[in-house]
Amino acid sequence: MSFVLIEKPRPQVALVTLNRPERMNAMAFDVMIPLREALETVSADNEVRVVVLTGAGDGFCSGADLQNAGPIPNTEGLTKTSVARRSMDLLNDVMITLRRMNQPVIGAINGAAIGGGFCLSVATDIRIAGEDAYFRAAGINNGLTSAELGISYLLPRAIGASRAFEIMLSGRDVDAVEAERIGLVSRVVPIAKLLDTCYDLSERIISFSRVGTELTKRMLWSGMEAGGFESHMQHEGMSQLYVRLTTDNFDEAIRARRDRRPPVYED
Secondary structure, eight states: OOSEEEEEEETTEEEEEEOOGGGTTOOOHHHHHHHHHHHHHHHTOTTOOEEEEEESTTEEEOSSOSSOOOOOTTOTTOOHHHHHHHHHHHHHHHHHHHHHOSSOEEEEEOSEEETHHHHHHHTSSEEEEETTOEEEOGGGGGTSOSOOTTHHHHHHHHHOHHHHHHHHHHOOOEEHHHHHHTTSSSEEEOGGGHHHHHHHHHHHHHTSOHHHHHHHHHHHHHHHHOSOHHHHHHHHHHHHHHHHHHSSHHHHHHHHHHHTSOOOOOO
């Protein structure tokens, strides 16, 4: 049985599902390594324009698997310290893979996103939550830190420093209503409509040019790390000129608007 499923529910849309509902899709290595591999496979699939990431059952991802972390590959003969470092690298790779994917990734947050699951949700490009979704930076509750898998970088940029500090230092739950209010998710919908809402948004994104959406994703992520406003603006400008001068997209958009028809981009 695969703990990660890839489906294509609509044309050019891939649904990637963490599929261990009896463990709330916890981040055991026999789940996370296949997840990274699945994301790499989907990213390389040129028929896929948007990816939706969700969890099976009632939870999105409950973070560390407290029953069995699963086998850690290629650690024979290593000390505990080295095994720990390599283990963290395996989990970090999932977050980096999400960021590097060619396609925008929509997180369909269908339930609990706890600890590492919270981190995984924040690493998606867009988040839409079901009504029962909630988020918890659980490390602090377990005698550890709440800072893992990039969340102390991503969360303040998503919702502001003060809110991120408060959520990560208190270890409290953030329900779906609050998550929408503070900008952690874009919107909250009934759970029965969650995936269709994500698919509808995917279809809107797919209607635009491939290079336009892929570069917009890259520019948004690049802007989060930019050293300064002017240098990033130059980076944006070069990307815009690249699309304008090497494709017919802009002229096609003008023609389509004049002809009252959807544009057909051939990039």
